[in-house]
Amino acid sequence: MERESMEFDVLIVGGGPAGLAAAIRLKQQAEAKGQDISVCLIEKGAEIGAHILSGAVMDPRAITELFPDWKERGAPLNTAVTEDRVIFLNETGGRTIPNGLLPGCFVNHGNYIVRLGNVAKWMGEQAEALGVEVYPGFAAAEILYDENGAVKGVATGDMGLTREGEPGPNHQLGMELHAKYTLFAEGCRGHLGKQLEAKYSLRDGVDPQTYGIGIKELWEVPVENHRPGLVVHTAGWPLPSDTYGGGFVYHLEDNLVAVGYVVGLNYSNPHLSPFEEFQRYKTHPEIRKYLDGGKRLAYGARAIAAGGLQSQPRLIFPGGGLIGDDAGFLNAARIKGSHAAIKSGMLAADAALDALAGNRQRDTLTAYPSAFQDSWLHEELHKTRNFKPYMKKGLWMGSLLFGIDQKLFGGKVPWTLHNSADHVTLKPAAECPKIDYPKPDGKLTFDRLSSVFLSNTNHEEEQPCHLRLKDASVPISVNLALYDAPEQRYCPAGVYEIVRDGDGNAPRLQINAQNCVHCKTCDIKDPTQNINWVVPQGGEGPIYQGM
Known part of the structure; x- marks a missing residue:
């Protein structure tokens, strides 16, 4: 059977801030120029915003360019930042850095604390x-190419396949979506973006991308603990000083507090568990004082592209481009990416619209990277490009060097440091100390499964596993033997489990794919790059409520 197909001028893959901004910009500018174009946006989540997870403190610069009247339109940017606190934690206390000593990228005056899923939902309505x-x-699920090797669109995945990949009783073929230009906005570590990078050699001559895993909870706290507009960022405990990471506490409206933790995925100790580090983090006196007596409402996790400009692939290929975190636009030093995603989508949209106006299709949108080079976004990312490489030198040395870079040189140092791939950094388990993580108390700290429950994650079990092993023997022969199966710990959702059955049977890896929250950490951190994350059936995964 042949798949049905639909034709559009521009197809956008992904309904986050980047993809939605591109779609909106295309329609806005086409109307202003008297062009009639068709724009289609597809999103793997069950609804717009369902797979969106971010801190999030939002710089409104880009959304103001997209919608100068966003306030009048009711955009859910409800809580202006009123106070910044940056604290270096030790086990029992901490030292707050005077705001006058902070680099400008850590100052949030004029920004807003938002629930980014709600912002995405609003953008979808617009x-x-x-x-x-x-x-x-x-x-x-699949990239489609024309006879000249240019991207001509995508195909959505089949529905109703059995675990063996055969058509089941409710099988439905996917649909082909064709376009003159296709923009990929899948977010961090997009599985189609990876394929495009390989096919068109988009990473030739650039550093490997480097990532963090961000884990977040949304709490409702007692009114006496709530400080609307307060932004707290921390470094130090519970991570050792040689491991990059840090936490945040953002006070929203309505007695809501977003608390989260980011661990750089270039860590070396395979016994480390980012999830348990986050649970420990909440027990610190400077953090628990906001949460005590509160109720945890939601949980989620997502990988973060943190490499900066030197890890950014080429943005374009015949027939389209990469936007947002599919191309690594996040500014790790500012702990912000939504404004960069929106701006990148707008820049790519302008290039695509100009190409359509010139009756061009499926060529290379050279105007997009050129416009990026001339934009305020490039200037911003260039200033902070050395943040992640500095922080690889350890918390104290990295903070000192980055402070000098920003305060004395304004980010205009004449050197660019380099990144390496995260999956090569693990040391053998026998060479690293084990970490004793306390048991959860069910009030402030929790286990993985109860956390996944709050993410509203669901996958149909009778379908092919979307976590593919290139070699089924590697999890035991390499990962367990050398690294004590680190996938059991770096996954924040309990997807990977080493099972030792009785009667002397050999250990085996069990993949609980129904727990997957689509964070992509396994695809990034697996030491042999043996795990390939692909999309499950459409509409599956988490359903985040304004995360």
Whole structure:
């Protein structure tokens, strides 16, 4: 059977801030120039915003360019930042850094604390009002190419396949979506973006991307613990000084507090568990004082592209481009990416619209990277490009060097430091100390499974596993033998489990794919790059409520 197909001028894969901004910009500018174009956006989540997770403190610069009247339109940027605190923690206390000593990238005056999923949902409504065809619940599973090797669109995944990949009783073929230009906005470590990078050699001559895993909870706290507009960032405990990471506490409206922790995935000790480090983090007196007596409402996790400009692939290829975190636009030093995602989507949209106006299709959108080079976004990312390489030198030395870079040189040092791949950094388990993590108390600290429950994650079990092993023997022969199966610990959702059955049977890896929150950490950190994350059926995974 042949798949049905639909034709559009521009197809956008991913309904986060980057993809939605691109769709909105295309329609806005086309209307202003008297062009009539068709724009389609597909999103693998069950609804727009379902897979969006971020801190998030939002710089409104880009959304103001997209919608100068966003306040009048009711955009959910409700809580202006009123106070910044940066604290270096030790086990029992901490030292707050005077704001006058902070680099400008850590100052949040003029920014807003938001629930980014709600912002994405609002942007989706604006896109539909402009005539964008928005289809949530459709997962792009395959890239389609024309006879000249240019991207001509994507195919959505089949529904109703059995675990063996055969058509089941409810089988439905995926659909082909064709376009003159296709923009990929899948977010961090997009599985189609990886394929595009390989096919078109987009990473030739650039550093490997380097990542963090961000884990977040949303709490409702007692009114006496709540400080609307307060932004707290921390470094230090519970991580050792040679491991990059840090935490945040953001006070939203309505007695809501977002608390989270980021661990750089270049850590070396395979016994380390980012999830348990986050649970320990909440027990620190400077953090628990906001949460005591509160109720945990939601949980989620997501990888973060943190390498900066030197780890950014080429943005374009015949027939389209990469936008947002699919291309690594996040500014790790500012702990912000939504404004960069929105701006990148707008820049790519302008290039695509100009190409359509010139009756071009599926060529290379050279105007997009050129516009990025001339934009405020490039200037911003260039200033902070050395942040992650500095922090690899340890907390204290890295903080000192980055402070000098920013305060004395304004980010305009004449050197660019380099990144290495995260999966090569693990040391053998026998060479590293084990870490004794306390048991959860069920009030402030929790286990993985109860946490995954709060993410509203669901996958149909009778389908092919979307976590693919290139070699089924490697988890035992390499990962368990050398690294004590680190996938059991770096996964924040309890997906990977070493099972030792009775009667002397050999250990085996069990993959609980139904728990997956789509964070992509396994795809990044697996030491032999043996795990390949692909999309499950459309609409599956977490359903985050305004995370």
